[in-house]
Amino acid sequence: MAFRLRPHERGFYPLFTRAAENIVAAADELAKLVAAEPEARSEFADRVKDAEHAGDELTHEIMVKLNSTFVTPFDREDIYRLASSLDDVIDAMEEAADRIVLYRLGTLPPGIARQVDVLRRAAIATAEAMPGLEKMAQLREYWVHVNSLEDEGDDLYRSLLGDLLVPQPGSSPLDVLTVIKIKEIVETLEEATDAFETVANTVESIAVKEA
Amino acid sequence: MAFRLRPHERGFYPLFTRAAENIVAAADELAKLVAAEPEARSEFADRVKDAEHAGDELTHEIMVKLNSTFVTPFDREDIYRLASSLDDVIDAMEEAADRIVLYRLGTLPPGIARQVDVLRRAAIATAEAMPGLEKMAQLREYWVHVNSLEDEGDDLYRSLLGDLLVPQPGSSPLDVLTVIKIKEIVETLEEATDAFETVANTVESIAVKEA
Amino acid sequence: MAFRLRPHERGFYPLFTRAAENIVAAADELAKLVAAEPEARSEFADRVKDAEHAGDELTHEIMVKLNSTFVTPFDREDIYRLASSLDDVIDAMEEAADRIVLYRLGTLPPGIARQVDVLRRAAIATAEAMPGLEKMAQLREYWVHVNSLEDEGDDLYRSLLGDLLVPQPGSSPLDVLTVIKIKEIVETLEEATDAFETVANTVESIAVKEA
Numbered sequence: 001m002a003f004r005l006r007p008h009e010r011g012f013y014p015l016f017t018r019a020a021e022n023i024v025a026a027a028d029e030l031a032k033l034v035a036a037e038p039e040a041r042s043e044f045a046d047r048v049k050d051a052e053h054a055g056d057e058l059t060h061e062i063m064v065k066l067n068s069t070f071v072t073p074f075d076r077e078d079i080y081r082l083a084s085s086l087d088d089v090i091d092a093m094e095e096a097a098d099r100i101v102l103y104r105l106g107t108l109p110p111g112i113a114r115q116v117d118v119l120r121r122a123a124i125a126t127a128e129a130m131p132g133l134e135k136m137a138q139l140r141e142y143w144v145h146v147n148s149l150e151d152e153g154d155d156l157y158r159s160l161l162g163d164l165l166v167p168q169p170g171s172s173p174l175d176v177l178t179v180i181k182i183k184e185i186v187e188t189l190e191e192a193t194d195a196f197e198t199v200a201n202t203v204e205s206i207a208v209k210e211a
Numbered sequence: 212m213a214f215r216l217r218p219h220e221r222g223f224y225p226l227f228t229r230a231a232e233n234i235v236a237a238a239d240e241l242a243k244l245v246a247a248e249p250e251a252r253s254e255f256a257d258r259v260k261d262a263e264h265a266g267d268e269l270t271h272e273i274m275v276k277l278n279s280t281f282v283t284p285f286d287r288e289d290i291y292r293l294a295s296s297l298d299d300v301i302d303a304m305e306e307a308a309d310r311i312v313l314y315r316l317g318t319l320p321p322g323i324a325r326q327v328d329v330l331r332r333a334a335i336a337t338a339e340a341m342p343g344l345e346k347m348a349q350l351r352e353y354w355v356h357v358n359s360l361e362d363e364g365d366d367l368y369r370s371l372l373g374d375l376l377v378p379q380p381g382s383s384p385l386d387v388l389t390v391i392k393i394k395e396i397v398e399t400l401e402e403a404t405d406a407f408e409t410v411a412n413t414v415e416s417i418a419v420k421e422a
Numbered sequence: 423m424a425f426r427l428r429p430h431e432r433g434f435y436p437l438f439t440r441a442a443e444n445i446v447a448a449a450d451e452l453a454k455l456v457a458a459e460p461e462a463r464s465e466f467a468d469r470v471k472d473a474e475h476a477g478d479e480l481t482h483e484i485m486v487k488l489n490s491t492f493v494t495p496f497d498r499e500d501i502y503r504l505a506s507s508l509d510d511v512i513d514a515m516e517e518a519a520d521r522i523v524l525y526r527l528g529t530l531p532p533g534i535a536r537q538v539d540v541l542r543r544a545a546i547a548t549a550e551a552m553p554g555l556e557k558m559a560q561l562r563e564y565w566v567h568v569n570s571l572e573d574e575g576d577d578l579y580r581s582l583l584g585d586l587l588v589p590q591p592g593s594s595p596l597d598v599l600t601v602i603k604i605k606e607i608v609e610t611l612e613e614a615t616d617a618f619e620t621v622a623n624t625v626e627s628i629a630v631k632e633a
Contacts, residue, residue: 208490279630313588314588392587
């Protein structure tokens with residue numbers, strides 16, 4: 001760890017770590033929701049909503065600190081992008097949880113639980129990487145990992161869309177309103193995966209500049 | 212008002228005020244459109260389109276000024292984000308107006324007029340706040356106000372989606388093509404509300420830096 | 423060409439040119455795909471996918487160079503935005519190509535081939551403009567051209583939506599699942615057109631600053 005000329009504001013690091021840990025908590029509740037019986041889902045959706053509120057406060061804290069700090073540890077736009085994309089992740093998770101309950105869906109296609117599992121693993125990887133921002137340690141590995149999770153998410157997404165919209169011969173097709181509802185949910189979960197990729201790309205961008 | 216060391220370009224303030232006032236005009240026409248009989252709608256859609264063109268010119272004027280001004284009154288990226296998000300608001304309003312006419316919809320669900328009313332109030336609040344950018348006055352109040360309007364918009368949006376996709380027992384369900392059309396319109400109006408929140412967050416970010 | 427005080431990194435220019443030429447290649451394959459018989463489409467979709475992979479590598483190369491270059495030829499955020507929006511163009515093209523095959527669509531509405539033709543022309547205009555970034559030559563003309571292509575794309579998009587969702591009397595309506603599939607594809611192609619406009623606006627922004 002090199003001597004630093006600029007004694008910059010260190011308070012950003014723990015906030016990013018807390019934001020990422022909060023996303024792990026949201027992902028855990030979302031995983032329980034998609035594994036639960038339909039009538040038990042709303043309790044977990046409430047907890048995802050609570051995590052989303054906690055995330056909003058962390059985002060706001062980061063933005064206030066960003067705007068009131070003269071020398072930031074990395075580029076202002078990188079901090080802004082990192083906070084925004086962490087916020088996008090949890091917003092999409094909350095929206096998916098809410099819609100599953102709102103639309104009173106019955107059994108979900110198993111691919112949705114697999115999408116949520118990808119999100120959980122991306123959340124854990126992100127929470128483990130955040131403390132490394134301060135020391136610029138092992139960030140390359142994290143970036144590669146999230147990019148491969150994003151590929152896994154893409155494949156799941158694509159196969160869910162295919163199953164929904166091109167029913168296999170012999171299977172009983174879903175009614176169209178149900179197709180519309182489930183399509184919205186798998187798209188929202190895919191947005192969360194994409195937002196994790198933006199998080200990882202921003203972290204990489206910070207790491208390369210500091211190298 | 213403190214003495215300023217940098218005699219920076221003041222021409223941005225009136226442009227932002229005009230952009231916001233133009234959005235109020237668009238919101239007024241959109242409110243008339245959703246209150247009108249179906250056959251009277253296209254006239255109001257034309258006026259929303261006119262406002263959108265006027266907004267494009269204002270956005271372009273701001274961007275040209277931004278790119279040719281050496282010392283800007285606030286961060287370049289904040290000016291860019293503010294102009295872009297004001298543009299996003301009016302683009303979404305215009306798209307919603309256009310689609311209601313294009314899709315030849317009959318009676319609209321009453322929730323849509325309530326969404327448009329939230330947009331009108333957010334537009335008025337924004338137009339009233341813009342002159343405050345120069346003096347950094349009363350911006351906190353504005354930010355809180357738009358965030359509460361955004362919450363109100365979210366609740367309306369969610370309840371419109373529920374009504375559309377989970378028909379109440381006893382009510383006659385809409386045909387699926389109509390569901391698809393109305394869903395697109397309520398989503399587009401929700402995008403306009405979200406863009407107002409981005410406007411308010413950017414204003415807050417400018418205010419905190421200047422404080 | 424004026425004497426430059428800052429001997430800045432010139433390696434960005436050829437990378438942007440290569441990224442734009444790669445998009446021309448993708449657009450050519452996409453044009454062949456939409457002109458082909460359904461059973462011949464997947465071969466062209468594979469080639470669009472290959473171009474998208476090549477584009478990802480170019481984007482990554484630009485970002486790494488951006489993050490490791492101290493003095494960039496233009497604003498960091500402009501380079502970031504230019505690379506990101508070129509990436510958005512090709513991602514949307516690839517997604518459209520993929521979905522046409524995945525959804526096993528039969529004959530496509532002729533408007534889709536026209537959307538792709540607009541994209542091809544925008545891609546060619548962009549590839550021709552990129553070398554001009556270094557000399558700041560003829561960029562205004564390019565910007566005007568892409569903006570008019572974007573208007574043409576908007577009109578096509580709107581008319582495709584109208585035809586899909588408001589079937590003409592006497593025509594046999596599509597089944598709703600097919601409407602959903604085609605709507606997604608025309609929306610994705612429209613996103614590619616919008617991303618070309620962001621490319622052009624960013625180029626204009628760079629040009630004005632340098633003037």
